[in-house]
Amino acid sequence: xxxxxxxxxxxxxxxxxxxxxxxxxxxxxxxxxxxxxxxxxxxxxxxxxxxxxxxxxxxxxxxxxxxxxxxxxxxxxxxxxxxxxxxxxxxxxxxxxxxxxxxxxxxxxxxxxxxxxxxxxxxxxxxxxxxxxxxxxxxxxxxxxxxxxxxxxxxxxxxxxxxxxxxxxxxxxxxxxxxxxxxxxxxxxxxxxxxxxxxxxxxxxxxxxxxxxxxxxxxxxxxxxxxxxxxxxxxxxxxxxxxxxxxxxxxxxxxxxxxxxxxxxxxxxxxxxxxxxxxxxxxxxxxxxxxxxxxxxxxxxxxxxxxxxxxxxxxxxxxxxxxxxxxxxxxxxxxxxxxxxxxxx
Amino acid sequence: xxxxxxxxxxxxxxxxxxxxxxxxxxxxxxxxxxxxxxxxxxxxxxxxxxxxxxxxxxxxxxxxxxxxxxxxxxxxxxxxxxxxxxxxxxxxxxxxxxxxxxxxxxxxxxxxxxxxxxxxxxxxxxxxxxxxxxxxxxxxxxxxxxxxxxxxxxxxxxxxxxxxxxxxxxxxxxxxxxxxxxxxxxxxxxxxxxxxxxxxxxxxxxxxxxxxxxxxxxxxxxxxxxxxxxxxxxxxxxxxxxxxxxxxxxxxxxxxxxxxxxxxxxxxxxxxxxxxxxxxxxxxxxxxxxxxxxxxxxxxx
Amino acid sequence: xxxxxxxxxxxxxxxxxxxxxxxxxxxxxxxxxxxxxxxxxxxxxxxxxxxxxxxxxxxxxxxxxxxxxxxxxxxxxxxxxxxxxxxxxxxxxxxxxxxxxxxxxxxxxxxxxxxxxxxxxxxxxxxxxxxxxxxxxxxxxxxxxxxxxxxxxxxxxxxxxxxxxxxxxxxxxxxxxxxxxxxxxxxxxxxxxxxxxxxxxxxxxxxxxxxxxxxxxxxxxxxxxxxxxxxxxxxxxxxxxxxxxxxxxxxxxxxxxxxxxxxxxxxxxxxxxxxxxxxxxxxxxxxxxxxxxxxxxxxxxxxxxxxxxxxxxxxxxxxxxxxxxxxxxxxxxxxxxxxxxxxxxxxx
Numbered sequence: 001x002x003x004x005x006x007x008x009x010x011x012x013x014x015x016x017x018x019x020x021x022x023x024x025x026x027x028x029x030x031x032x033x034x035x036x037x038x039x040x041x042x043x044x045x046x047x048x049x050x051x052x053x054x055x056x057x058x059x060x061x062x063x064x065x066x067x068x069x070x071x072x073x074x075x076x077x078x079x080x081x082x083x084x085x086x087x088x089x090x091x092x093x094x095x096x097x098x099x100x101x102x103x104x105x106x107x108x109x110x111x112x113x114x115x116x117x118x119x120x121x122x123x124x125x126x127x128x129x130x131x132x133x134x135x136x137x138x139x140x141x142x143x144x145x146x147x148x149x150x151x152x153x154x155x156x157x158x159x160x161x162x163x164x165x166x167x168x169x170x171x172x173x174x175x176x177x178x179x180x181x182x183x184x185x186x187x188x189x190x191x192x193x194x195x196x197x198x199x200x201x202x203x204x205x206x207x208x209x210x211x212x213x214x215x216x217x218x219x220x221x222x223x224x225x226x227x228x229x230x231x232x233x234x235x236x237x238x239x240x241x242x243x244x245x246x247x248x249x250x251x252x253x254x255x256x257x258x259x260x261x262x263x264x265x266x267x268x269x270x271x272x273x274x275x276x277x278x279x280x281x282x283x284x285x286x287x288x289x290x291x292x293x294x295x296x297x298x299x300x301x302x303x304x305x306x307x308x309x310x311x312x313x314x315x316x317x318x319x320x321x322x323x324x325x326x327x328x329x330x331x332x333x334x335x336x337x338x339x340x341x342x343x344x345x
Numbered sequence: 346x347x348x349x350x351x352x353x354x355x356x357x358x359x360x361x362x363x364x365x366x367x368x369x370x371x372x373x374x375x376x377x378x379x380x381x382x383x384x385x386x387x388x389x390x391x392x393x394x395x396x397x398x399x400x401x402x403x404x405x406x407x408x409x410x411x412x413x414x415x416x417x418x419x420x421x422x423x424x425x426x427x428x429x430x431x432x433x434x435x436x437x438x439x440x441x442x443x444x445x446x447x448x449x450x451x452x453x454x455x456x457x458x459x460x461x462x463x464x465x466x467x468x469x470x471x472x473x474x475x476x477x478x479x480x481x482x483x484x485x486x487x488x489x490x491x492x493x494x495x496x497x498x499x500x501x502x503x504x505x506x507x508x509x510x511x512x513x514x515x516x517x518x519x520x521x522x523x524x525x526x527x528x529x530x531x532x533x534x535x536x537x538x539x540x541x542x543x544x545x546x547x548x549x550x551x552x553x554x555x556x557x558x559x560x561x562x563x564x565x566x567x568x569x570x571x572x573x574x575x576x577x578x579x580x581x582x583x584x585x586x587x588x589x590x591x592x593x594x595x596x597x598x599x600x601x602x603x604x605x606x607x608x609x610x611x612x613x614x615x616x617x618x619x620x621x622x623x624x625x626x627x628x629x630x631x632x633x634x635x636x637x638x639x640x641x642x643x644x645x646x
Numbered sequence: 647x648x649x650x651x652x653x654x655x656x657x658x659x660x661x662x663x664x665x666x667x668x669x670x671x672x673x674x675x676x677x678x679x680x681x682x683x684x685x686x687x688x689x690x691x692x693x694x695x696x697x698x699x700x701x702x703x704x705x706x707x708x709x710x711x712x713x714x715x716x717x718x719x720x721x722x723x724x725x726x727x728x729x730x731x732x733x734x735x736x737x738x739x740x741x742x743x744x745x746x747x748x749x750x751x752x753x754x755x756x757x758x759x760x761x762x763x764x765x766x767x768x769x770x771x772x773x774x775x776x777x778x779x780x781x782x783x784x785x786x787x788x789x790x791x792x793x794x795x796x797x798x799x800x801x802x803x804x805x806x807x808x809x810x811x812x813x814x815x816x817x818x819x820x821x822x823x824x825x826x827x828x829x830x831x832x833x834x835x836x837x838x839x840x841x842x843x844x845x846x847x848x849x850x851x852x853x854x855x856x857x858x859x860x861x862x863x864x865x866x867x868x869x870x871x872x873x874x875x876x877x878x879x880x881x882x883x884x885x886x887x888x889x890x891x892x893x894x895x896x897x898x899x900x901x902x903x904x905x906x907x908x909x910x911x912x913x914x915x916x917x918x919x920x921x922x923x924x925x926x927x928x929x930x931x932x933x934x935x936x937x938x939x940x941x942x943x944x945x946x947x948x949x950x951x952x953x954x955x956x957x958x959x960x961x962x963x964x965x966x967x968x969x970x971x972x973x974x975x976x977x978x979x980x981x982x983x984x985x986x987x988x989x990x991x992x993x994x
Binding site for chain 1: 858863865884928929931938941
Binding site: 070073075099102103106107109110114115116117118119120125128129132133175178179182 | 538539540542543544545546547548549553557558561562
């Protein structure tokens with residue numbers, strides 16, 4: 001699983017420099033009509049993304065992963081925290097401007113009826129990006145042709161079509177083509193295969209893998225489907241109610257999960273074996289509302305190991321020891337927390 | 346699985362994926378639906394007739410619309426060469442109806458056109474900007490909306506002294522708020538969709554996004570609504586002329602004709618009803634054609 | 647198999663009738679569908695959603711209809727209750743508990759729906775009326791089928807909320823759908839479906855819209871209720887994992903036809919139809935990361951134009967010339983194993 005060093009001419013920091021560093025990102029959305037209350041969508045999220053890797057982000061509804069995706073591209077402006085792209089702070093005067101960031105980072109949305117303009121033929125949708133970024137129309141069209149070919153769609157056959165004339169899988173290929181058209185270094189994929197049929201999902205995943213190799217891309221892959229995340233990611237970040245609860249290499253997360261929530265999430269996966277059915281639900285209740293999250297550790301209301309310290313203090317994600325370290329934000333992991341099971345793992 | 350060489354395109358998707366139906370653009374499919382909608386086609390034909398008659402009035406009017414005759418006053422339908430009779434000043438009804446069509450169509454279409462442009466612009470700006478700007482624009486529109494349209498038209502036209510130009514201005518003011526609202530709704534619906542976000546993510550400016558992505562989706566509803574407003578506009582314009590606030594005599598105008606023929610209704614009732622019939626047919630044709638357009642443009646495949 | 651619990655508040659005549667039916671019908675399948683075809687006709691096109699589908703479901707058993715979008719699984723399910731839009735044209739025979747559903751008059755149909763057969767939908771937010779409380783909605787169903795008064799209906803509603811393990815049920819009776827979380831809403835919908843002790847429960851992708859941790863709770867709940875109440879259940883899903891958790895028998899549908907049927911263990915470990923095998927191989931579950939997933943090439947077919955032969959042939963790695971020419975007839979490989987394929991996969 002060695003990560004190949006990136007040879008992109010725009011590279012600034014060298015292979016050891018993380019491509020993206022997120023520090024204490026925070027975004028709260030005020031609730032209309034309820035003064036003082038806000039949806040705490042993302043609340044202090046920090047992580048890094050290495051060059052050439054795929055970081056998978058998993059979580060259930062309300063965990064803030066979609067908001068996080070948009071924060072990384074500054075489609076939503078963070079209330080607090082900073083983003084550093086290849087060594088340059090985003091938005092800072094001596095760093096990289098948001099516009100320049102968007103030439104190197106792109107996003108693929110979940111396939112839905114609204115991901116492509118229904119009034120534009122596919123080739124124009126794909127050519128739009130390069131055209132906006134300064135290319136002439138003819139040049140943009142040529143780029144669109146080439147990219148459509150790369151994602152496996154015949155440009156002459158599919159270029160003039162409108163989105164409603166394509167199947168789900170084809171539309172998603174177009175979405176990917178649109179993101180690739182401006183030649184980014186990193187792509188954020190927000191639930192890219194969730195709306196597709198299973199047989200098509202596999203095709204698109206294969207395509208994403210191949211493109212990553214061919215074009216030396218870095219991915220941030222957001223999904224609620226653990227199987228998909230396990231297959232495609234190098235490292236995984238688990239989110240719950242706006243916070244990171246666990247982060248580490250994919251095999252470590254799936255085989256030796258540390259956080260009770262991660263364990264419950266993994267235990268909720270159907271086994272695919274009718275003789276080994278899940279008899280008892282690993283966790284009860286629904287993910288709570290991000291408007292009024294519990295104090296301290298946000299998972300404590302559903303956690304079988306909750307203790308008074310979990311209510312009073314929020315657990316911190318342990319400091320980075322190295323890029324392959326496996327950390328969880330749980331008092332049971334922190335020897336100094338005062339939790340009765342601290343240090344037992 | 347071997348590594349894929351750089352620049353070699355990936356395996357192309359099976360042709361099974363090609364839908365068997367013909368590839369058709371959006372506008373072509375709208376035209377297709379219209380072609381197969383007999384009711385709409387019929388009324389479009391009628392509208393076309395009315396418009397062509399108005400345009401080629403000098404060529405097809407059998408008589409001079411302004412030539413009066415003391416002798417031939419209030420003659421019934423079919424009298425001598427006057428296919429539709431004569432009015433109270435002896436002028437040929439058919440010719441006056443044809444010429445009247447010009448004025449009525451102008452007063453119907455022009456205010457709606459201008460209102461679409463102005464109201465549409467305001468709506469798109471407000472819808473896209475959101476927040477306070479949107480609130481300011483929409484509440485300003487609400488002030489005008491609060492007045493019943495007839496009352497507002499009459500008040501403005503009256504205050505400005507009547508006449509065709511002022512009548513059209515009054516109608517334009519009446520129609521700006523609803524056009525603004527339609528455009529704002531359409532813009533707001535589109536604004537939060539994923540492909541707008543994708544466009545922003547590539548660094549497109551607001552103007553560019555509006556130009557390429559929003560306008561295309563807004564023009565549809567605006568156009569359909571405008572075509573239905575024309576029918577209302579014709580009615581209102583005729584109303585204004587009827588009240589004496591529109592064109593001045595002797596200009597031929599359906600509303601004005603109705604007003605002047607009012608006293609003669611017991612003498613030649615059918616002739617006096619003709620301008621009303623013309624207003625009715627034109628207005629309803631616009632209405633039904635706009636309905637048909639709306640149905641054809643509502644693409645849900 | 648324990649006899650089904652008769653609803654306590656049923657009018658005696660109905661209960662008696664049901665008991666009589668039960669005694670003579672122990673061997674009769676609960677659901678029998680023969681050569682069902684459904685097409686949707688509009689001015690522009692005709693969609694052949696379901697094409698000569700035949701299957702049977704026994705009492706007390708869970709049948710899972712597995713298929714992707716466009717396979718016709720939801721339409722098949724809804725036909726069992728005749729919950730189809732006006733432009734649907736139905737042919738074939740559908741019998742539930744011995745009664746011909748397609749020939750029923752509106753009044754009998756209304757008695758059937760919610761009474762003998764009940765349905766749980768995918769999206770509880772849209773399937774529940776937002777302006778009535780949960781208690782009111784469940785009560786309405788109860789009163790419709792039993793004619794009892796409001797107080798008794800509320801009591802029954804409370805009973806049902808407890809049955810589906812909703813915490814603080816008395817408080818939730820007066821809650822509106824939007825005040826409940828997704829999982830609770832789905833439980834409320836299940837409670838509503840169970841209100842008159844149906845013999846057949848139809849579930850149309852009930853957990854697809856739910857989070858993973860909630861999905862597993864709802865699946866376990868459904869399985870438990872199905873066992874305790876002795877209902878037959880027909881469960882539609884596109885997710886193999888969900889089918890493995892819930893089903894006794896699986897029927898795989900593709901392009902409006904059933905291509906394979908069998909006990910869940912056998913179908914998942916030894917699929918006979920290439921499509922089933924392809925689905926299994928392409929479901930992302932523990933594949934090695936350094937290799938591509940064995941995806942099925944191409945896309946599902948256009949249901950407006952069905953081919954002459956097997957609909958899966960263009961995507962099938964085992965296709966032959968004959969596959970494009972004739973539709974494979976269902977054959978019984980073993981007592982409970984049906985396969986409709988000219989070149990089924992050989993058991994390794």
